[in-house]
Amino acid sequence: MQARFGRVLTAMVTPFGSDGSLDLEGAQKLARHLTTEGGSDGLVIAGTTGESPTLTHDEQIDLTAAVVEAVDKPVVAGAGSNDTDAAVELSRRATEAGAAGLLHVAGYYNRPSQTGLSEHFRACAQATDLPILLYDIPARTGRKIATETMAELFNTVPNIIGVKDAAANPAETARLLTLSPPGTEVYSGDDGLTLPLLAVGAVGTIGVATHWVGVETSQMLEAFFAGDVQAAAEINRRLIPSYEFETGDESPNPVPAKAMLRVMGLPAGPTRPPMGPEPEGLQQSAEAVLAALGRS
Numbered sequence: 001m002q003a004r005f006g007r008v009l010t011a012m013v014t015p016f017g018s019d020g021s022l023d024l025e026g027a028q029k030l031a032r033h034l035t036t037e038g039g040s041d042g043l044v045i046a047g048t049t050g051e052s053p054t055l056t057h058d059e060q061i062d063l064t065a066a067v068v069e070a071v072d073k074p075v076v077a078g079a080g081s082n083d084t085d086a087a088v089e090l091s092r093r094a095t096e097a098g099a100a101g102l103l104h105v106a107g108y109y110n111r112p113s114q115t116g117l118s119e120h121f122r123a124c125a126q127a128t129d130l131p132i133l134l135y136d137i138p139a140r141t142g143r144k145i146a147t148e149t150m151a152e153l154f155n156t157v158p159n160i161i162g163v164k165d166a167a168a169n170p171a172e173t174a175r176l177l178t179l180s181p182p183g184t185e186v187y188s189g190d191d192g193l194t195l196p197l198l199a200v201g202a203v204g205t206i207g208v209a210t211h212w213v214g215v216e217t218s219q220m221l222e223a224f225f226a227g228d229v230q231a232a233a234e235i236n237r238r239l240i241p242s243y244e245f246e247t248g249d250e251s252p253n254p255v256p257a258k259a260m261l262r263v264m265g266l267p268a269g270p271t272r273p274p275m276g277p278e279p280e281g282l283q284q285s286a287e288a289v290l291a292a293l294g295r296s
Contacts, residue, residue, distance in 0.1 A: 002185060003185060003203040005042045005074040006073065006204065007203065007205070008039060008204060008205060009042045009074075009206045009210075010208075010214060011050065011206050012027075012044065012045050012067075013050060013211065013261065013268055016270055017269055018269065024062060027066055028067065029070075030261070030267045031071050032071060034214060035073040037215075038210075039210065039214030040073070040214045042075065044103055045075060046060045046077055047078040048140065049208055049253055051254065051272055052078050052080075054272040057089070061090075061097050065097040068097060068098035068099065075098070075100055078103045078105075079102045080104045082108045082110050084123050087124050088123055091104075095127075095128045095130050101133060103132075103164060104132055104134055106134070106135065106137075106145050108140065111142050114146050117145055118153060121153055122153070125159050131159050133164050133185070134150060134160065135163070136164070136166060136189075137189060139166070147175055155181055161185055162187065162203075163176075163185075165190075165202070166190050170196045173197055173202070174200035185204075188205040188207075189206055191243045198225075198232075208254070209243055209245075212242065216235055220232045220239070242293075245285060245289050251278065251282055254271065254275070255271055255275055256286070258278075263283055
């Protein structure tokens with residue numbers, strides 16, 4: 001199945017210094033780790049896990065350019081906004097910075113109509129020649145991108161090529177693919193639903209737990225696409241504690257991922273407000289997750 005950015009992408013955290021400043025050297029080091037020994041075929045940066053709401057536009061572009069320079073794998077840049085003019089500007093600048101593709105989230109908080117969403121995405125697509133993944137995550141945006149809206153965009157806008165699906169409804173994803181042209185690329189945007197989404201036609205995952213289980217996730221996808229669903233299911237069962245660890249009410253994503261990276265000795269730093277503070281015992285929980293995977 002087509003997966004132009006690779007099967008396993010990590011939605012990379014944005015490393016910060018202890019004072020909250022953007023750590024570009026840390027971002028490059030982390031990007032190289034994830035795309036070499038970490039099992040990632042590519043990266044998504046400046047997304048939700050990358051704390052894009054707290055990044056300035058200049059920081060987003062600097063981050064994009066730094067990561068593109070550091071790795072030889074596809075880098076998909078978050079360029080979304082609930083302001084269409086801002087999203088268009090970010091699309092142009094991320095294209096110039098060397099991104100391989102763009103991620104565009106539905107307009108959040110202002111809750112646009114489906115017509116408004118469609119026009120927003122069309123404007124973003126006109127600003128670049130890069131392939132675009134939509135990002136459907138209604139739990140965060142407050143607005144579902146309707147199946148019919150996505151299908152129309154996939155059928156009529158050549159460079160809108162797929163979706164990061166975090167809508168938690170595999171049955172509706174299956175219906176979306178029946179309405180969409182061949183080659184439409186669905187990436188799981190929810191680690192715990194990756195295997196079910198593969199079963200209905202997803203091509204890969206944009207993960208968070210892949211910061212530390214990217215290799216195992218790659219093995220799960222390889223087993224699934226080789227037809228060994230039982231092996232894929234067994235790997236998935238071993239990864240459930242990682243899925244459960246990666247977010248929660250007391251420590252929402254990316255707080256746990258950054259704690260895990262610190263335990264692993266990789267660049268992360270703190271989260272920027274209003275994320276955090278990190279709850280007591282989180283790093284010990286990270287150590288327990290790693291121990292259950294057979295790692296010290």
